[in-house]
Amino acid sequence: MIKVGIVGGTGYTGAELLRLLAQHPQAQVSVLTSRKEAGERADALFPHLRGQTDLHFEAPDTARLQQCDAVFFATPHGTAMTMARELLDSGVRIIDLSADFRLRDPAAFRQWYGLEHACPDVLEEAVYGLPEVNRERIRSARVVANPGCYPTAVQLGFLPLIEAGLVAEGAALVADCKSGVSGAGREAKLGSLYCEAGDSFKAYGVSGHRHWPEIAQGLAQIAGRKLDVCFVPHLVPMIRGIHATLYVPMDRVPDDLQAVFERRYAGEPFVDVMPAGAHPETRSVRASNVCRIAVHRSVDGRHAIVLSVIDNLVKGASGQAVQNLNLMFGLDERCALDVPPLAP
Amino acid sequence: MIKVGIVGGTGYTGAELLRLLAQHPQAQVSVLTSRKEAGERADALFPHLRGQTDLHFEAPDTARLQQCDAVFFATPHGTAMTMARELLDSGVRIIDLSADFRLRDPAAFRQWYGLEHACPDVLEEAVYGLPEVNRERIRSARVVANPGCYPTAVQLGFLPLIEAGLVAEGAALVADCKSGVSGAGREAKLGSLYCEAGDSFKAYGVSGHRHWPEIAQGLAQIAGRKLDVCFVPHLVPMIRGIHATLYVPMDRVPDDLQAVFERRYAGEPFVDVMPAGAHPETRSVRASNVCRIAVHRSVDGRHAIVLSVIDNLVKGASGQAVQNLNLMFGLDERCALDVPPLAP
Amino acid sequence: MIKVGIVGGTGYTGAELLRLLAQHPQAQVSVLTSRKEAGERADALFPHLRGQTDLHFEAPDTARLQQCDAVFFATPHGTAMTMARELLDSGVRIIDLSADFRLRDPAAFRQWYGLEHACPDVLEEAVYGLPEVNRERIRSARVVANPGCYPTAVQLGFLPLIEAGLVAEGAALVADCKSGVSGAGREAKLGSLYCEAGDSFKAYGVSGHRHWPEIAQGLAQIAGRKLDVCFVPHLVPMIRGIHATLYVPMDRVPDDLQAVFERRYAGEPFVDVMPAGAHPETRSVRASNVCRIAVHRSVDGRHAIVLSVIDNLVKGASGQAVQNLNLMFGLDERCALDVPPLAP
Amino acid sequence: MIKVGIVGGTGYTGAELLRLLAQHPQAQVSVLTSRKEAGERADALFPHLRGQTDLHFEAPDTARLQQCDAVFFATPHGTAMTMARELLDSGVRIIDLSADFRLRDPAAFRQWYGLEHACPDVLEEAVYGLPEVNRERIRSARVVANPGCYPTAVQLGFLPLIEAGLVAEGAALVADCKSGVSGAGREAKLGSLYCEAGDSFKAYGVSGHRHWPEIAQGLAQIAGRKLDVCFVPHLVPMIRGIHATLYVPMDRVPDDLQAVFERRYAGEPFVDVMPAGAHPETRSVRASNVCRIAVHRSVDGRHAIVLSVIDNLVKGASGQAVQNLNLMFGLDERCALDVPPLAP
Known part of the structure; x- marks a missing residue:
């Protein structure tokens, strides 16, 4: 089983990662962080997940995350770029659902997000995670910038x-x-x-x-x-x-x-x-x-x-993130994702 | 009081005409037609109008409509053009909320609506009822083609x-x-x-x-x-x-x-x-x-x-129709229309 | 014209008072307060009221409110009871849309709202503003407790x-x-x-x-x-x-x-x-x-x-408040309120 | 694989059966009927099922249905009771999502549904399909009356x-x-x-x-x-x-x-x-x-x-029907149903 961490699990994309990964045959969430909800059960915040997960939120802790094979960032922009280097150095692969690694040009990042980029070298190697364009590069990427919706x-x-x-x-x-x-x-x-x-x-x-x-x-x-x-x-x-x-x-x-x-x-x-x-x-x-x-x-x-x-929340965020995970770890790209849509 | 008829009063634009005209100080609905609902009270179909109107639907009858000063058509396309000539000849002015008099060119009407135009001469004189463009022509028009939404x-x-x-x-x-x-x-x-x-x-x-x-x-x-x-x-x-x-x-x-x-x-x-x-x-x-x-x-x-x-339903249909009525009858253009929007 | 003040005008009941009173022939809002939005135009917060009001929010100021004939409180509970005495002493009549004067028993107020009542004597004389039950007492009331929705x-x-x-x-x-x-x-x-x-x-x-x-x-x-x-x-x-x-x-x-x-x-x-x-x-x-x-x-x-x-927001709050205003000032109870509902 | 038929597959409960059964590891829809849509692809009516099913609607045909192991009726009341006897005689088991077999008493059925019951003997043996009450009886039932929502x-x-x-x-x-x-x-x-x-x-x-x-x-x-x-x-x-x-x-x-x-x-x-x-x-x-x-x-x-x-549409209809199917065929009761709810 691939051990997965989720940083910032209290938003909609975090909840959606939990929902999708609950069905994943080869990946399992082992760390779920939230500064604010540390100690709280995930299904207390998200009652639709009762019976699907036993996870508790925990305060973000690099050592814990370093034990994961892959870490998703479901945080606002500005967080992933400050934690990326340390995780990479421990061999953890990163899928960032925020904007930190989407714009190739640090100057553009500064202009649009009002922040100096914290790790331009990691940005340099990050792969834009649109599989229909970059499938092969994603397979071997250490850092994937999950596209915006x-x-x-x-x-x-x-x-x-x-x-x-x-x-x-x-x-x-x-x-x-x-x-x-x-x-x-x-x-x-x-x-x-x-x-x-x-x-x-x-x-x-x-x-x-x-x-x-x-x-x-x-x-x-x-x-x-x-x-x-x-x-x-x-x-x-x-x-x-x-x-x-x-x-x-x-x-x-x-x-x-x-x-x-x-x-x-x-x-x-x-x-x-x-x-x-x-x-x-x-x-x-x-x-x-x-x-x-x-x-x-x-x-x-x-x-x-x-x-x-x-x-x-799926192809525009958490689903594409799982699709990228599947590619990065050599799994069937459709793992956990080949389910019928819900209508009406 | 201006005596008003409404042909085809069972749709949303008909109901909206009733709602707006219930507040009009100088116009009153005296005829309200519907083939299907003839005999039924208007407020039985539209309970929100209980206490605002005592009208009953009646089967469309040209003689009754000819006693009006103005007739609104709140019908699907194809009806107004078959009744327009007779009403005009009786001095009734027409505001058509349907598409019958919107396209200047009968050939275009045929192409887009699949019908031969029934009265090209009336079409000829009809004025497109967008007051911000045609205000002066509307004042004297006998037939106004109320614009689409x-x-x-x-x-x-x-x-x-x-x-x-x-x-x-x-x-x-x-x-x-x-x-x-x-x-x-x-x-x-x-x-x-x-x-x-x-x-x-x-x-x-x-x-x-x-x-x-x-x-x-x-x-x-x-x-x-x-x-x-x-x-x-x-x-x-x-x-x-x-x-x-x-x-x-x-x-x-x-x-x-x-x-x-x-x-x-x-x-x-x-x-x-x-x-x-x-x-x-x-x-x-x-x-x-x-x-x-x-x-x-x-x-x-x-x-x-x-x-x-x-x-x-208002500026895109019934409200603009009342605005046109006001212009055609020399009233303050804002009569019955100068009310605050509803939010939230 | 009856001069009206609204304390706490930034919520939905405040906006609804503005909407309803914009159509009132005998009452006019002359003071509109908000600590947070002081200086801002009301229609900047509530764009649906553009063209209906020129009011600006101002910081709450007792002297300004004392120039009103009637003051509405559209505040959370706990505010009206601290300002009521001073306004009453200046002859201002009060319509409180909050809960401060609804429960006759100060002990019940303490139990359910967690606050000691600030003016039990005013509470004593307050009239519960449900006209269908208390119409006559409302007419002469100095303080009306507008019922909950x-x-x-x-x-x-x-x-x-x-x-x-x-x-x-x-x-x-x-x-x-x-x-x-x-x-x-x-x-x-x-x-x-x-x-x-x-x-x-x-x-x-x-x-x-x-x-x-x-x-x-x-x-x-x-x-x-x-x-x-x-x-x-x-x-x-x-x-x-x-x-x-x-x-x-x-x-x-x-x-x-x-x-x-x-x-x-x-x-x-x-x-x-x-x-x-x-x-x-x-x-x-x-x-x-x-x-x-x-x-x-x-x-x-x-x-x-x-x-x-x-x-x-109307019979459950601001409309009933205006109904009470009409009763208190000897106006037709339906002033500004006899308008058709909006459907669909 | 259990061969499943769905009679009346064009409503919401029919579509929901298709959605749920698309994920079922041991059951497969082999017949899908609709008088009105016969010949049409199911995913033309329900585009959310594109890629999940290749079925076409076909006109209801008893011979085709008799080849199924189980037939779901997703029809209005009055249909299942006319087809039940013939299917049972061929060894097909029935799960009726309509009301035909819910009321034990044919007189009550007549009173509330305005129809004489077409097969009181089948009604006699039908089991009310609420597993939390009748689980054991459902396992061996030939006809299950799926409860109302x-x-x-x-x-x-x-x-x-x-x-x-x-x-x-x-x-x-x-x-x-x-x-x-x-x-x-x-x-x-x-x-x-x-x-x-x-x-x-x-x-x-x-x-x-x-x-x-x-x-x-x-x-x-x-x-x-x-x-x-x-x-x-x-x-x-x-x-x-x-x-x-x-x-x-x-x-x-x-x-x-x-x-x-x-x-x-x-x-x-x-x-x-x-x-x-x-x-x-x-x-x-x-x-x-x-x-x-x-x-x-x-x-x-x-x-x-x-x-x-x-x-x-799930526990109140199609999901409970699949739960009943699982029970009737000795499968894990949760087959195809153990998926996380969707929120937000």
Whole structure:
């Protein structure tokens, strides 16, 4: 059994790791940390896990974590980078669900997160954990930067068109994205209240959101050149789910758009290209690691419009983290993840 | 008192007309028709109106409607155009909340609605009821085509930028729109069920939606030339509200974007330009006739991004219809409409 | 114009007072306090009120409040009782939406709220502001204790049966109550998050809730004797609304249950007895001061079952407070409150 | 592998059977019927099952079903009883999720369902499929009547107190129950629309609901005598979940209420007695076959109050059906059901 540690287990991504790993045949959580809840049973905080785990939260302790084979960071940004070096030196492999190792450029990290990066050398070796792009590099990585939720949905949607060279020269891509409220985390914030977010809809972060540089970096890597992209996130009165609506200006929209996607994702265990004409719903991937994608032509014939949905807590966070764990430890990539979504 | 008739009063827009007109000091509903519910009390169908109305539904009868000063059509498309001529001939003025008189071109109507237009001559004289564009023509109109919900939010959002000549030459506009479920009407349809639309998000009609030609026609009228526009509607798990996120590519984004909007809408009773940096929420206009708008620059500096919200049943339907009634009958445009929105 | 002050205007009941009073023809808010938001515009916190108010929050200042004719307290418990004496001495009349003056017995207040009562003499003269029970005393009251939300729905539902002497001797009443999340206030609390309260249902406070002694006291006053009552509140994933399901064991269920209710509430402007067999929905009173009630017999024939719904922020708080203001100042009781509910 | 047929697979309980059985190591769905959708792929109707099943709907055909080892009926009442005899004669065992075999007395069936029972002899041998009560009889049953959703939550909640003889003589039990909208099924009905059921709460069926006789029959079997019970169902704006709030009048409430429950359910794989003072949330059992229960004393000390939650589509329908399948075929009762619930 792979011994797993989870640092910062009191948020939604931490709880989701516990839920997913409870079903994992070859990995077991042995350390679960929380400064605030130390001593408390995990299932006291998360009663849905009663009967699924006997773990207690414990105060974070490097020595304890060093006994793990792999450590997940389900913390806000700024924590993983201060603990990474010590864990690596003990042979522990790291999957960071926070932003600490996502942006390749420490200057960009400083600009968007307001912090000096604590270990640029580890950043240097970190692999961006989007298996559909970096599968082989993930297998041997010591540190995986688990992608952000929006960037996952957006990159998987644009990917086939960019790789096929279909984006019009000089054109700007538009990524209009919508997220359920769990994306804001399990913190008592006014804007996340039922009566503030419920029965309403709004955009946020229009003039700049931290997932923008991650998206821009990812698309540039795929394209081999800088691509302009407009990214606007929105808050949807639902619990889980991200829907990315992607607008790709083309010089000419090819006839085989559908085939471009089907070919690219043939064999991918967690990307489902829907039939032509489909409109994927976020609930069709609820609780699941699948990304479902459909591609359309616009009425004016000048754009491809891609619809890409994920569960932000699974493929957009903890599920992709387990997928990366599976890759890193040579397991079947689908271990603990091949379960049907929950609908309705 | 202006005597008002409502044809097709059993849907959400019909109920909303009853709610709004219950507060109108100078108009009174005297005829309310429904083939299916004839004989039934209105407040039996709509218990929230108990104590606010004593009306009964009656079978549609032209003679009864001819005694009205104005008749609202809150019917599906295809009804108003068959009754319009007779009512006009009796001096009744018409406000059609359906699509029958929205598209100027009967051929476009045929293409998008699959019907031959029943009275092209009436269509000829009909005025598109967007007061912020056609206020003076509405005052004297005999037939007003009340705009669609999406087209209202979209046109009011693009309007100042188009009028200011700021749209980049040859560029395509993007209108990514989100609507609450009430936009699908009060019909027992599978896709509108709580368990189908709840806790989920999806796009629909991506390859062609009937509001697209209406938007394209409106923008062309404003611009004085054809403008390319990509329009994608989405379904939000909320009851009321439309949020339009509008992407306007510019050759150069001017410094005074905010002023462009503030100048254009100064004095408009039902358009509220939010402060710079704001993100309007749909709930901030719930139950109200106000359209709130905010404008941003994109991070890449190449786009203006406009956020425009309305209540789809009020400014997007029945409220705008009452606003048009007020204009047509020389009343204060705000009669019955100057009430605070409901939040939370 | 009656000059009104609102102490503690940043919560949902404060915002709701602003919304309702914006439409009041004879009262005007002239002072609005908040320690935390002092200097901020009210409509910056509550964008739905843009165009409806120009007020700024100010730090609470007794001298300013003493210039008002009436002051509403929309504060947590413990504040009104420390400011009441000084305001009364200046001739200001008080409507307290908190719990400070609800329980007649200072010892009960201490037991349930954990505070010594700061002004038992003012408590002595305070009138419990349920107009359907205490209308005449409210008219002349200097201090009105605005009832809690659950107690309003529960008392109005039990009232006709208790007054008619129909409750079985020695039997216990059951009040199973359900509230929307706005009842928990506009505070950033974990349990009120969208992702904690959404798509779920639970009871809370089963072993003791502060509205229990208020209910017990009210029912005892109506009955002229102590009545046993079991009260369980529940949290519903909706924004506004309370539904009380009341079980009344009877020695024999009379034939004219419906008439008992209709007679008792004939002429009451804000209690609507629904037709026999009806099931009132909370949305049928959304945004409105109406309480809708239906009464049924149980299948076993041994109970009356009463269904009573209110909007917790209106009849359950701010609307009833305005109703009390109207009574205290000799106005039409319906001023600013006779508006249709919002559905859907 | 056990060959399983599902009759009527287009509703929510049918889809849920497919979801659960997709994970079953020893059972496989080989026939899936729907008159209306014959020929259609199951995952075209239920896109969340893409990649989990290759089944097509087929028209119901007895010969095909006779090749199964077990057949689930996920049909409205009235279907199973017309097909049961023929299947039994072929050695097929039946698990009926409809009401056809729940009421022991054909006269009661006629009274509540308005149909003459088609096979009273089969009814005679049918076993009521509540494993916590009838486990041994289920193992050998040829026909299992899968309990209704409300009756499951209600009976499991009352059971320990009734068995312990704690219900006061002559007293009436109260079962105030709340269900998510999926309980109304996947039919296009007005009352199940998002805009009708959303952001609102109501009771229904107060004067008589079909689950009442089933509850009364079950409680009588447990008690060995008739017990009066008041049952009121309510509709909650959520997708899944039932919450039963149960009021049990007692002559004296014993000190060890908690132990009564813990003892009774020790060893039960799918009943979780929460710690004293707990308030189970429906989401804590979402997607799971667990029933979570907490017991409280009322403030007045005269009642036990039991809170019992289930997922209406799992323990209240398809999950319990799979549990029964496991028992009938000698498998581990937890097969395919021992998965963590989904929260948030």
